[in-house]
Amino acid sequence: MSxxxxxxxxxxxxxFVSSMLVGGRTIRGFGLPSGAEYLVLGVAVGPHGLGxxxxxxxxxxxxxxxxxxxxxxxxxxxxxxxxxxRRVHFGRALAGIVLAAMVGSAVxxxxxxxxxxxxxxxxxxxxxxAVGTGFIGCETxxxxxxxxxxxxxxxxxxxxxxxxxxxxxxxxxxxxxxVLAAVSPHAPLTEFAPPLRLAAGLGIGVIMGLVATVLLAxxxxxxxxxGILLGATLLASGVAMRLGLAAVATLFTMGLTLAVASRxxxxxxxxxxxxxxxxxxxxxxxxGASVDFDAFPNLGLMVAVALVARLxxxxxxxxxxxxFLPAARKAGPRIGLGMASTGAxxxxxAFVLNVRLPGPATSAVLVIIAAGVLVGELVGPAExxxxxxxxxxxxxxxxxxxxxxSLRQSVLGRSSDFPEPPHSDAPGAP
Amino acid sequence: xxxxxxxxxxxxxxxxxxVALAVxxxxxxxATKLAPQLEGELxxxxxxxxxxxxxxxxxxxxxxxxxxxxxxxLLAGIIGGPDVLHLVDxxxxxxxxxxxxxxxxxIALAGGAELRMxxxxxxxxxxxxxxxxxxxxxxxxxxxxxxxxxxFVPFLADLAAKPLLGVALLWGVVSITRSPSAxxxxxxxxxxxxxxxxxxxxxxxxxxxxxxxxxxVGMMVARxxxxxxxxxxxxxxxxxGHELLGSISFGTTLGLALGAYLRLIGxxxxxxxxxxxxxxxxxxxxxVTLDATLAFMVAGFVVQNLTAQGGKLLHSIEVTGAxxxxxxxxxxxxxxxxxxxxxxxxxxxTLCVTRxxxxxxxxxxxxxxxxxxxxxxxxxxxxxxxxxxxxxxIGLGIAxxxxxxxxxxxxxxIAAVAINEMIGPVLFKMALDRSGExxxxxxxxxxxxxxxxxxx
Numbered sequence: 001m002s003x004x005x006x007x008x009x010x011x012x013x014x015x016f017v018s019s020m021l022v023g024g025r026t027i028r029g030f031g032l033p034s035g036a037e038y039l040v041l042g043v044a045v046g047p048h049g050l051g052x053x054x055x056x057x058x059x060x061x062x063x064x065x066x067x068x069x070x071x072x073x074x075x076x077x078x079x080x081x082x083x084x085x086r087r088v089h090f091g092r093a094l095a096g097i098v099l100a101a102m103v104g105s106a107v108x109x110x111x112x113x114x115x116x117x118x119x120x121x122x123x124x125x126x127x128x129x130a131v132g133t134g135f136i137g138c139e140t141x142x143x144x145x146x147x148x149x150x151x152x153x154x155x156x157x158x159x160x161x162x163x164x165x166x167x168x169x170x171x172x173x174x175x176x177x178x179v180l181a182a183v184s185p186h187a188p189l190t191e192f193a194p195p196l197r198l199a200a201g202l203g204i205g206v207i208m209g210l211v212a213t214v215l216l217a218x219x220x221x222x223x224x225x226x227g228i229l230l231g232a233t234l235l236a237s238g239v240a241m242r243l244g245l246a247a248v249a250t251l252f253t254m255g256l257t258l259a260v261a262s263r264x265x266x267x268x269x270x271x272x273x274x275x276x277x278x279x280x281x282x283x284x285x286x287x288g289a290s291v292d293f294d295a296f297p298n299l300g301l302m303v304a305v306a307l308v309a310r311l312x313x314x315x316x317x318x319x320x321x322x323x324f325l326p327a328a329r330k331a332g333p334r335i336g337l338g339m340a341s342t343g344a345x346x347x348x349x350a351f352v353l354n355v356r357l358p359g360p361a362t363s364a365v366l367v368i369i370a371a372g373v374l375v376g377e378l379v380g381p382a383e384x385x386x387x388x389x390x391x392x393x394x395x396x397x398x399x400x401x402x403x404x405x406s407l408r409q410s411v412l413g414r415s416s417d418f419p420e421p422p423h424s425d426a427p428g429a430p
Numbered sequence: 431x432x433x434x435x436x437x438x439x440x441x442x443x444x445x446x447x448x449v450a451l452a453v454x455x456x457x458x459x460x461a462t463k464l465a466p467q468l469e470g471e472l473x474x475x476x477x478x479x480x481x482x483x484x485x486x487x488x489x490x491x492x493x494x495x496x497x498x499x500x501x502x503x504l505l506a507g508i509i510g511g512p513d514v515l516h517l518v519d520x521x522x523x524x525x526x527x528x529x530x531x532x533x534x535x536x537i538a539l540a541g542g543a544e545l546r547m548x549x550x551x552x553x554x555x556x557x558x559x560x561x562x563x564x565x566x567x568x569x570x571x572x573x574x575x576x577x578x579x580x581x582f583v584p585f586l587a588d589l590a591a592k593p594l595l596g597v598a599l600l601w602g603v604v605s606i607t608r609s610p611s612a613x614x615x616x617x618x619x620x621x622x623x624x625x626x627x628x629x630x631x632x633x634x635x636x637x638x639x640x641x642x643x644x645x646x647v648g649m650m651v652a653r654x655x656x657x658x659x660x661x662x663x664x665x666x667x668x669x670x671g672h673e674l675l676g677s678i679s680f681g682t683t684l685g686l687a688l689g690a691y692l693r694l695i696g697x698x699x700x701x702x703x704x705x706x707x708x709x710x711x712x713x714x715x716x717x718v719t720l721d722a723t724l725a726f727m728v729a730g731f732v733v734q735n736l737t738a739q740g741g742k743l744l745h746s747i748e749v750t751g752a753x754x755x756x757x758x759x760x761x762x763x764x765x766x767x768x769x770x771x772x773x774x775x776x777x778x779x780t781l782c783v784t785r786x787x788x789x790x791x792x793x794x795x796x797x798x799x800x801x802x803x804x805x806x807x808x809x810x811x812x813x814x815x816x817x818x819x820x821x822x823x824i825g826l827g828i829a830x831x832x833x834x835x836x837x838x839x840x841x842x843x844i845a846a847v848a849i850n851e852m853i854g855p856v857l858f859k860m861a862l863d864r865s866g867e868x869x870x871x872x873x874x875x876x877x878x879x880x881x882x883x884x885x886x
Binding site: 063066067188189204207208211214215217224226227228230231232233234235236237238239241242243244278 | 446447449450453454457458461462464465473474475476477478479480481482483484485486487702749753756
């Protein structure tokens with residue numbers, strides 16, 4: 001059996017385990033919200049650990065991982081405007097985007113100056129390091145909010161605000177990677193100006209989104225829909241990759257176009273949602289295996305600067321939330337730290353950036369975001385729980401005794417991505 | 431694969447599909463013009479997407495003139511392939527070999543799972559007569575035809591009678607292969623139910639064993655004729671026994687394991703298990719020189735007939751059909767060697783027409799002997815014309831085993847299979863339509879399509 005097949009089978013096993021974990025439609029009790037354990041597993045089996053997954057093998061499968069990350073971006077785009085079965089509130093979404101951009105700017109600026117002080121990178125690589133670290137790592141994983149909501153039965157205005165802001169924050173890293181790909185001097189379309197390249201990448205997504213919308217406009221049929229969605233996403237991402245554009249941003253736009261234009265947006269969202277974790281976790285594992293701790297000297301210091309900047313700006317976010325959002329006042333400024341959980345999407349995007357623009361800058365971005373995921377996992381859920389408790393939105397004292405009814409209210413009715421199971425066997429289900 | 435469900439599609443729908451098809455072609459065409467230097471992996475991703483989307487759309491458009499979806503997939507591959515528009519390059523076509531491997535595994539599993547003991551018992555008499563008569567007449571008839579036409583075939587024109595006899599025998603062996611994938615593809619699209627569909631499925635799936643045996647025997651007999659020295663080697667028989675029994679044993683074990691999985695865990699995660707089985711086990715079976723198609727077919731048969739989990743297995747495989755069949759056949763279209771076909775088409779077409787006529791005559795004879803129902807008597811032959819991957823595989827195996835005639839032989843196989851691949855599915859679909867076996871299923875499919883989607 002060839003090594004490639006062995007790796008492929010290994011990844012299928014990871015995907016299988018992931019699908020089993022989400023098979024029960026809730027994530028309560030299974031794994032961490034950010035998928036950080038798969039990141040650690042990736043580092044453990046990668047070149048810096050046991051060496052089971054050597055760098056050469058990861059390179060062979062790079063196009064598959066990029067496709068996987070692009071598919072995830074499509075899933076995120078398709079569900080971007082919808083939480084559970086309700087539409088995201090525009091004001092909350094706007095606040096989420098603005099605050100995420102603020103976090104990204106602060107972290108990016110800190111890294112930019114640190115790179116200058118430490119004299120590690122110059123020119124375009126330095127820009128990539130700053131923008132990549134700041135803006136690709138600035139999202140708050142929506143799974144953390146959901147995880148806390150599920151575990152602690154949290155419902156209320158603050159929970160809804162945080163859920164909507166977390167979801168909205170995912171736009172920023174997608175846009176950042178699109179900009180970085182467009183301004184890259186190594187793109188095949190160098191005769192076109194960067195704004196045109198950016199527009200081309202997003203335009204392909206819009207066109208293919210509209211094509212998929214009109215093709216799926218008739219009655220919804222799962223078998224036909226899969227063929228059309230897979231074909232359209234692969235074509236869009238393949239063309240974007242071929243033109244040196246950011247395939248992830250293209251597919252995010254495609255998903256967003258479908259979410260806006262298709263009357264089957266909910267059915268499509270629920271259909272593709274089940275693929276998220278089985279695709280995401282192998283991609284996170286590959287990202288973990290690709291982490292290069294020797295990207296440049298003083299990388300540890302750079303990581304520390306980025307993390308301190310992130311935690312600091314999150315506290316500022318907390319102050320802003322308490323100042324402008326009455327529901328957040330009881331929670332205090334530390335509620336901002338609850339939004340520090342960077343998720344697997346950022347990690348996958350950092351991995352894609354590393355594939356797209358290989359070099360010390362993007363290797364460092366991957367390391368910093370990986371560290372951010374781990375720190376965010378330690379800080380985010382605990383602070384979020386604390387904040388929601390102070391705000392009086394958690395309903396359960398004993399985390400192991402979650403009432404199915406309140407769980408369903410919090411998961412299905414408010415801040416969940418998951419549909420109401422048609423044949424639920426939960427007590428109280430119709 | 432999109433079935434017939436979904437009700438009538440009007441002019442507006444077709445227009446939208448045509449525009450979407452034009453966008454699909456236009457987008458990839460523009461990308462290849464803007465970045466012509468980039469092929470390889472980057473081209474593969476776009477190529478797969480193109481084959482999937484263009485294949486699906488073209489199949490929908492060709493449906494309006496009664497052609498099967500397979501023809502649309504093939505045509506999309508031919509037009510976008512390396513020999514016409516070059517939207518899908520040779521690298522992509524080769525890179526999709528794992529998808530073909532997966533597709534063949536899925537098709538064999540589904541084919542085996544479709545075979546119920548009760549069904550086989552129902553057509554046992556027809557099947558036995560047809561198997562014997564088709565095998566003998568097609569094998570003998572096509573061997574004789576090539577022997578007679580040899581003077582018109584460039585690589586055979588100067589061959590002496592004895593080696594020519596060996597080559598003719600091998601051609602006969604290739605001619606008795608049918609296409610399980612085409613059969614399953616058409617049945618999956620039309621969801622036809624009736625005697626013609628049942629007969630086709632039972633015949634084509636069980637003929638795989640006959641083909642494996644006769645290929646080994648044919649090569650054993652042809653070797654001394656073509657090489658001009660040596661005699662029969664019973665080592666080939668030993669290898670054949672190992673291959674057959676090993677494949678059946680392995681398939682039985684796999685079938686029981688899949689049955690246990692379905693019973694204990696259900697369909698959750700089954701798709702990933704099937705992917706792992708398709709990719710991993712095919713590679714393993716090749717390594718231990720077992721017949722993967724036969725092993726998977728037996729596994730499907732065991733799940734259907736020795737466990738109560740056949741329905742679940744079939745349902746899971748059907749879910750993948752929308753993607754796997756399209757990519758498989760569109761890639762087959764892209765794989766067609768058009769320049770070679772242009773060169774060899776007169777002789778290839780003659781051989782294909784002769785094979786079709788012999789198949790028809792053999793079907794009439796076997797139907798008469800078995801006293802078949804009118805439907806099988808009239809249309810039973812229609813599914814036996816298609817040839818695809820199995821024939822190509824055997825042709826390439828023969829070419830490798832007999833290097834002196836290898837290149838010419840494999841070229842002729844490729845050309846003949848190309849023609850049968852395009853004509854066969856059309857004939858089978860037409861037969862199912864004419865015999866009325868697609869009509870009842872259309873109503874069933876359109877009923878199921880109204881069910882709400884499963885959100886799992």
